[in-house]
Amino acid sequence: MTFFFEVLIGGLLAGVMYSLVALGFVLIYKASGVFNFAQGAMVFFAALTFVGVQEQFGLSFWPAFAVALGAMVLLGVLTEKIVLRPLVNQPQITLFMVTIGLAFFIEGLAQLVWGTNVYPLNLGIRDEPIEAILENFDMVISRFDLVAALVAGVLVAVLAVFFQVTKIGRALRAVADDHQAALSVGIPLKTIWAIVWSVAGFVALVAGLMWGARNGVQFALTFVALKALPVLILGGFASVLGAVVGGLIIGALEKLAAVYIDPPIRGGIESWFAYVAALLFLLVRPEGLFGERRIDRV
Amino acid sequence: MKPLRAIAALLLAVAAGALSTQVIAQAAGTQFIGITGYRVGPYGPNGAAFFTGFIDYLELVNQRDGGVNGVKLSWEECETEYNTAKGLECYERLKTRTATGPTAIHPMSTGITYGLLDKAPEDKIPLITLGYGRTDAVDGRVFPWVFPILSNYWSAATGIVNFIGEQEGGLAKLKGKKIVLLYHDSAYGKEPHPVLEAEAKKHGFDLVMVPVPHPGNEQQSQWLQIRRERPDWVILWGWGVMNATALKTAQKVGPPRDKMAGNWRAGPEIETEAAGAAAANENNTARQTRAGTDFPVVQDVLKHVYASGKGGNKSLVGTVLWNRGMAAAMITVEAVRTAQAKYGKKPMSGAQVRWGLENLNLDQKRLDQLGFGSMIPTLAVSCTDHEGSGLVRFQQWDGKRWKTASQWMSGDRALVKKMVQESAAQYAKEKGIKPACLKG
Numbered sequence: 001m002t003f004f005f006e007v008l009i010g011g012l013l014a015g016v017m018y019s020l021v022a023l024g025f026v027l028i029y030k031a032s033g034v035f036n037f038a039q040g041a042m043v044f045f046a047a048l049t050f051v052g053v054q055e056q057f058g059l060s061f062w063p064a065f066a067v068a069l070g071a072m073v074l075l076g077v078l079t080e081k082i083v084l085r086p087l088v089n090q091p092q093i094t095l096f097m098v099t100i101g102l103a104f105f106i107e108g109l110a111q112l113v114w115g116t117n118v119y120p121l122n123l124g125i126r127d128e129p130i131e132a133i134l135e136n137f138d139m140v141i142s143r144f145d146l147v148a149a150l151v152a153g154v155l156v157a158v159l160a161v162f163f164q165v166t167k168i169g170r171a172l173r174a175v176a177d178d179h180q181a182a183l184s185v186g187i188p189l190k191t192i193w194a195i196v197w198s199v200a201g202f203v204a205l206v207a208g209l210m211w212g213a214r215n216g217v218q219f220a221l222t223f224v225a226l227k228a229l230p231v232l233i234l235g236g237f238a239s240v241l242g243a244v245v246g247g248l249i250i251g252a253l254e255k256l257a258a259v260y261i262d263p264p265i266r267g268g269i270e271s272w273f274a275y276v277a278a279l280l281f282l283l284v285r286p287e288g289l290f291g292e293r294r295i296d297r298v
Numbered sequence: 299m300k301p302l303r304a305i306a307a308l309l310l311a312v313a314a315g316a317l318s319t320q321v322i323a324q325a326a327g328t329q330f331i332g333i334t335g336y337r338v339g340p341y342g343p344n345g346a347a348f349f350t351g352f353i354d355y356l357e358l359v360n361q362r363d364g365g366v367n368g369v370k371l372s373w374e375e376c377e378t379e380y381n382t383a384k385g386l387e388c389y390e391r392l393k394t395r396t397a398t399g400p401t402a403i404h405p406m407s408t409g410i411t412y413g414l415l416d417k418a419p420e421d422k423i424p425l426i427t428l429g430y431g432r433t434d435a436v437d438g439r440v441f442p443w444v445f446p447i448l449s450n451y452w453s454a455a456t457g458i459v460n461f462i463g464e465q466e467g468g469l470a471k472l473k474g475k476k477i478v479l480l481y482h483d484s485a486y487g488k489e490p491h492p493v494l495e496a497e498a499k500k501h502g503f504d505l506v507m508v509p510v511p512h513p514g515n516e517q518q519s520q521w522l523q524i525r526r527e528r529p530d531w532v533i534l535w536g537w538g539v540m541n542a543t544a545l546k547t548a549q550k551v552g553p554p555r556d557k558m559a560g561n562w563r564a565g566p567e568i569e570t571e572a573a574g575a576a577a578a579n580e581n582n583t584a585r586q587t588r589a590g591t592d593f594p595v596v597q598d599v600l601k602h603v604y605a606s607g608k609g610g611n612k613s614l615v616g617t618v619l620w621n622r623g624m625a626a627a628m629i630t631v632e633a634v635r636t637a638q639a640k641y642g643k644k645p646m647s648g649a650q651v652r653w654g655l656e657n658l659n660l661d662q663k664r665l666d667q668l669g670f671g672s673m674i675p676t677l678a679v680s681c682t683d684h685e686g687s688g689l690v691r692f693q694q695w696d697g698k699r700w701k702t703a704s705q706w707m708s709g710d711r712a713l714v715k716k717m718v719q720e721s722a723a724q725y726a727k728e729k730g731i732k733p734a735c736l737k738g
Contacts, residue, residue, distance in 0.1 A: 003526055010518050017516075108338070116342035118542070118568045127550050140525065142550050211515070214546065216572030220340045220513040220539035227516065258519035259526075262509075268483040270519060271511030 006139040007259050008252055013145035015231070015251020016152045017214075020207040022228040022235065022243035023155060024200045029237045030163065031172045031196035032084070034095040040225025041106035042201060046072050047208025047217045051121055052114035061123075065205070072201025075106070080194040088189060089179055107222055118218040127214060148210050152244065155206065159240050162199075172196055176238065230278035236291030245289060250274045328372040329365070329634055329645045331356065332392030332400025334410065339379035340513045341538045343568045344619055348406060349375065350610035351623025354599050357609070359631055362602045366634050367643040378410065385410030386417075393421055399648040402426050402445075402630055402655070408486040411444070419443045423648040424633075424655055428626045429454070429562055431489045437722035438656060438681040439733035445655050445684045447629060448587075448674065452717060454561045455490035455533075456709025457690035459497045461559055462531050464704075473502035478524050480544060481535040483509035486563070490535060493717060497710065514540025521551040534560035541565060545573035559692070562587075567617045570695050587625045588673050588691065589700045591616035595624065595669030618700065625674045632668075633658055652736070656681055675706050681735035688714070 021043060028036035050068040053059050059067065083098055127144035134140060163169040175182045175192050183189055208217070211224055228247075235246025254277075258270040287293050333352065336345035356371045365371055374395060376388035385407060392400045402424040405411045408431040415432065418425050419442070427435065427446045435444035449457070462477065463469035479494055481487035491507065498505035506527050508520050514536060521544075524532060534544055541564055548555055567589070591597070596616055603609045614620040630651075637646045637654030646654065660668075660677040679686035688708050693700040726733050 003522075007519065007522050010522055014516065014518050111338050111342070116338055116346055118343050118539075118572045120572045127546055129550060140522070140551050144550075215515050215539055215543045216569070218340070218539055218572070219338070219342055220515045223340070223513055223515060255519040255522070259523055263523065266507065266509070268509040268511055270509075271483070 002138055004256075006141075007255050009139070009141060010145075011252035011255030012248050013142070013149055013251070014255060015247040015249070016145070016149040016244075017207075017210065017247075018224075018227045018231050018251055019244045019247030020148070020152050020155070020203070020210060021224050022231040022247055023152075023159065023240065024203040024207065025225075025228055025232055026238060026240055026243050027159070027196055027200040027203060030176050031192060032095065033092055033176050034099060035237065036200070037096065037099040037225075038103035038106055039200070039204065039228070040222040041103040041110070042072070042075070042204035043208040043211065043224055044217075044219065044221040045075070045106050045110040045208075046201060046205035047121070047212040047221055048110045048114045048119070050205065050209060051119040051212065051217045055119065068205050069202060072205055073198040076197030076201050077194045079197050080190060084193055085190060088183075103222075107219070111219070116219065118216045119212075121209065121212040121217050123209060123213045125213065144214065151206060151210065152247075155203065156240055156244050159199075159203075163240065168192070168195060227274075230274040232288070233275075233278035234281050234289055236288030238292065239288070239290035242288055242290030249289075250277065253277050327645065328370045328396075329401060330396040330398060331371060331373040331630065332389075332395060332403060333373055333375040334378050334385050334388045334392070334403055334405055335375045336378045336380045336406070338377065339381070341380040344538060344563075344566055345380065345406060346611070347566065347568070347614045347617055347619035348623040348626070350614050351620035352404070352627040353623075354603055354610050354615075354620075355595075355624045355627035355631070357603045358595075358599050361606065361608065362598060366631055367638050369634075369638070369643060369645055371631070378407070380407050380409075382407070382409040382413050386413050389414060389417065393423060396645075398645045399423055401634065401646070401648065402651050404428065404626055404630070406430075408432070408489060409484065412485060415441075415444065421648070422652070424652040426626065426630060426655070428622070428629070431486065433489055433493075434718045434721035434725060436683060436685045436718045437733070438684045439735055440722040440726045440731055441684065442656075442681075442736045443652060445679065447655075447658075447677065447679065447685060448625075448687050449690050450685050450688075450714075451489040451561070452493040452714045453685065453688040453709045453711075454690055455493050456497060456714055457707060458533055458559045458561070458709075459494070459501070460707060460709055461692055461704065463501070466530075469501055474504075475530040476504040476506065476527060478506045478508055478527060478529040478532045479535060480508050480510060480520060480524070480532055482514060482537050482540055483511050486537065487535050490561075492721075493714065494533075496713060496717065500710075500713070510536070510540055510544075513538055515543050517543050517547045521547040524548075525551045530557065532558045534558055534564040536560065537563045538569070541569040542572040545570070549573075562618075562622070562690075565693075565695065565700070566619050567699075587618070587622040588702070589616060589618045589621055589693065593621075593669060593671050593673050595628075595673075596621070598669055599624070621673060625670065628668060628670065629655075629658070629660075629677075632660060655679060656684070656736075658686065 024039045025036055046068055049071045050064050053067045054064045087095055125144045125147050127142055129140045130143055171187045171192055174187055211221055231246040231250045234250060235242030254270060254274045257273040262269045335349035336342060356373055360371055376391055378385040378388050404426050411427050411431055414425055425444045429448050431451055433450045433452045435441035435446050436450055463472055494505055508523055510517055510520055536544055604612055633651050633654035634646050636657055637650040641650045656679055658679045662676050675687045675689040677686040689706040691706050692704040694703040
């Protein structure tokens with residue numbers, strides 16, 4: 001039974017790491033109703049810029065963080081100006097296709113600027129078991145995973161306040177509901193989109209640093225987006241809380257399945273089990289766990 | 299600059315670059331070498347190191363020796379991103395660049411190798427699969443155009459079992475032990491399964507196979523399984539980010555890393571360095587090429603290529619994959635030289651290079667002349683043995699670099715030979731091939 005709980009807790013903590021990435025998707029979706037395919041590429045670009053400036057210019061953590069954040073804000077502003085502004089009021093599928101192109105562009109740009117090397121990243125948090133838990137319960141719980149959970153918790157709290165309480169947050173939600181209606185009541189669409197892409201860039205930077213500290217900063221970071229997709233399907237595309245709860249459920253299910261179902265069938269199910277779980281969930285609740293049920297007048 | 303003008307300028311620059319590359323590639327009278335490389339994408343860092351070493355050696359042959367018997371080398375690299383579809387596209391593009399074809403193709407990917415198995419014989423282009431699949435291509439009577447030179451996956455896997463046996467005090471001590479194979483869930487990762495299952499049966503150890511989905515940047519559940527199994531040894535069969543993640547997760551979950559052994563793909567410096575302290579002083583990997591710069595040929599590259607500003611990336615010089623790329627290029631060049639001895643000192647066609655590969659003999663004296671010394675084992679390729687060596691050597695990471703942990707050693711040669719012949723015969727039957735050695 002101890003082993004079951006060890007896997008379960010490990011899965012929940014892995015799910016928090018997925019949630020960190022999923023949050024970026026949620027932000028863009030809330031503001032524009034668009035699924036941002038480029039979020040994984042943004043995670044890669046942000047982390048690579050951070051370690052790149054550290055290595056090239058010998059910057060310490062906070063200056064490097066500031067430069068990387070600046071790069072993400074610039075990327076957000078340019079995305080709004082060059083890519084999104086000409087496409088106001090276009091169908092959502094058009095905007096989605098644009099983000100696919102954007103993903104490839106960002107991936108290529110990041111490698112062009114910083115190269116394709118693998119950069120080790122040390123945030124000073126040891127990715128080792130907490131000895132007291134190991135000795136008393138014979139369970140491996142990583143200190144790093146707990147810090148990641150804490151970071152995700154803080155991010156969720158900040159974003160929840162941002163969306164619910166601030167004027168910009170309410171404007172974001174209005175834009176998400178209807179571009180034209182938002183424009184007609186004087187909400188500056190350009191500014192809102194630039195802000196939300198910048199905030200998504202900040203979330204991408206945090207996610208990139210946490211994932212990069214674990215595995216090294218390299219192209220494989222773009223694949224973390226694939227881990228976030230079932231989280232979004234399950235949690236709902238427009239819910240910050242859904243991203244977190246969805247991450248926890250997907251993380252736990254994925255790890256339990258990999259440990260208890262995969263060995264006898266040797267099917268390498270970890271890569272697709274989360275998607276199957278999310279799809280089954282969709283059949284029951286198409287809008288996701290925390291998504292709003294959409295009712296159209298016909 | 300206006301965006302449209304910038305885009306137009308960029309397109310013009312790209313077109314100009316492509317044209318100039320083509321001009322170099324098609325320079326009359328050269329031995330053109332088509333390179334299906336990868337420098338971007340999830341496995342880009344690995345490919346960049348390998349193909350930089352490969353091109354640095356070609357440059358050395360041109361700069362120092364004036365080519366191969368006076369025939370200058372030219373080359374063109376096409377980016378595959380370690381993607382099978384793109385690899386096949388690159389192959390099609392490169393095969394028609396010159397009248398003599400691309401000399402030989404190094405796919406550096408088991409997936410691309412499988413994709414080219416039927417095409418290469420039709421086009422008469424040899425594939426050099428240095429230390430990777432398809433393993434049963436060792437039998438040149440069935441696979442006359444494929445050369446898994448040095449040591450194939452099965453030789454490496456049985457070499458690892460022998461190494462573990464040595465560490466445990468003899469192969470007999472493996473009885474009752476538990477060994478986990480942590481593998482990349484791909485064609486590459488599945489390649490050693492049959493031979494390890496046969497080894498487990500033969501030596502009486504319990505083999506547990508744990509797959510890691512591509513690209514391998516999340517391995518929590520795999521290592522919890524390993525923790526539950528409490529194995530005596532873990533064999534790491536990884537590539538790219540999977541290696542660094544495995545070492546870091548192993549550190550977190552607990553199995554001792556000095557009880558881990560991997561194949562040649564499992565421990566490039568870029569990944570062991572990314573794993574940081576998790577890799578220090580541990581992790582044995584079976585290699586067919588030694589790392590380091592203390593080989594005369596490496597010093598020659600620094601002197602003749604890098605000193606004149608023609609080198610690829612000095613920080614890669616002497617690393618595992620850069621040295622491997624050098625060795626791969628040298629084998630290609632020596633195959634051309636061998637073929638020239640028969641067909642004349644001119645650019646060789648794919649068919650002629652195939653003959654050169656099948657008659658390649660690199661004894662210690664020749665390796666010393668070439669400046670490779672003990673970087674690779676001696677080689678003697680023949681129609682029935684496209685591997686030519688089968689030896690591996692173990693190295694251990696000391697926190698900063700690889701240090702030698704064994705002499706050249708072989709795996710279970712008899713078992714591998716038997717399984718290769720059986721598998722090749724089965725393939726021949728399925729494809730309607732009548733096994734025979736090609737002449738000329």
